[in-house]
Amino acid sequence: MIHLFLIGIGTGNPDHLTGEARRAILDADLFLIPHKGAGKSDLADLRTQIIADVRSDAHIVPFDMPVRDETLPYIDRVEAWHDAIADIWAQALAGHPGVTRVALLVWGDPSLYDSTLRIAARLNPAPRLTVVAGITSVQALTAAHAIPLNTLNAPVTISTGRRLRDHGWPADTETLVVMLDGTCAFQTLEGADYDIWWGAYLGMKEQVLEAGLLSEAAPRILARRAAARADHGWIMDTYLLRKRTNR
Structure with missing residues (x-):
């Protein structure tokens, strides 16, 4: 055997x-x-x-x-x-x-x-x-950004870019980790309502990171992602989205 x-x-x-x-x-x-x-x-x-x-x-x-x-x-x-x-x-x-x-x-x-x-x-x-x-890339992402995966006593949803693109933000979700997203599905969301922490080549010497309010960070992520993919011929990236609450 x-x-x-x-x-x-x-x-x-x-x-x-x-x-x-x-x-x-x-x-x-x-x-x-x-x-x-x-x-x-x-x-x-x-x-x-x-x-x-x-x-x-x-x-x-x-x-x-x-x-x-x-x-x-x-x-x-x-x-x-x-x-x-x-x-x-x-x-x-x-x-x-x-x-x-x-x-x-x-x-x-x-x-x-x-x-x-x-x-x-x-x-x-x-x-x-x-x-x-x-x-996992989830662990590497949160470590690289020095953030907790979850908020206090709150659950986390892990999903794919395809599901976010096709079905939208999951109900009753505050924190969403998105994997396997070749189309940058975060662009389908209202940028003022979410914070994002994004990373590519996590843990590698080529690692690149971006974070901030989604409406502000999204253009930077798109530009850096395109440049990195052109440089290396491939890309592996993951991101965490957190719904903003009234502050």
């Missing part, structure tokens, strides 16, 4: 690697490293460097990520994409029949808006799973 380690590696800072993650890297026989296309090679390079910082004898198998079929409805598109990735993993494992302990390095934490667990569930036979928790 394959023992699959899903190792949360934080948001790009090698110092985010926990002792548990280091032990899992040392225990693995083989590492699957995704390549996400032109302009994103530094993501694979960073994973490779994190492994190399822990051990020098790692057996790394790179694989190319499939492309989503944009003609399909969103859920169907993602389900088909996950099926394709699982097939690639299965082919990689079949090519190394003597290997039993396989690891994937996951940005942030494998449990938070990441599909690695869902893809692993598609493997047949089902592997034994070990999940190693990692620092």
Whole structure:
């Protein structure tokens, strides 16, 4: 039986690697490293460097990520994409029949808006799973801005840019963390009613931050986001919105 380690590696800072993650890297026989296309090679390079910082004898198998079929409805598109990735993993494992302990390095934490667990569930036979928790972009964002995630005795909603764009501000929500937002859905809100704390490349040397009243900060975020994406060829960003109360 394959023992699959899903190792949360934080948001790009090698110092985010926990002792548990280091032990899992040392225990693995083989590492699957995704390549996400032109302009994103530094993501694979960073994973490779994190492994190399822990051990020098790692057996790394790179694989190319499939492309989503944009003609399909969103859920169907993602389900088909996950099926394709699982097939690639299965082919990689079949090519190394003597290997039993396989690891994937996951940005942030494998449990938070990441599909690695869902893809692993598609493997047949089902592997034994070990999940190693990692620092999330939510933690890195609030730490970078030195703010609490929640207000006093209040809940927090974590959602996606797609849901904010399509369904608006969630009812009975004071604090909203938005992930996976490629369209800057905060532009759909009334800027005078919210504060925003935004960050890209959180924890990495390229980290950029903006914060303030949404109506004032939004143009700065859009400009810095566009410039950063042009410079690097990719961007990973997260933001926290807080509804303003009468002050």
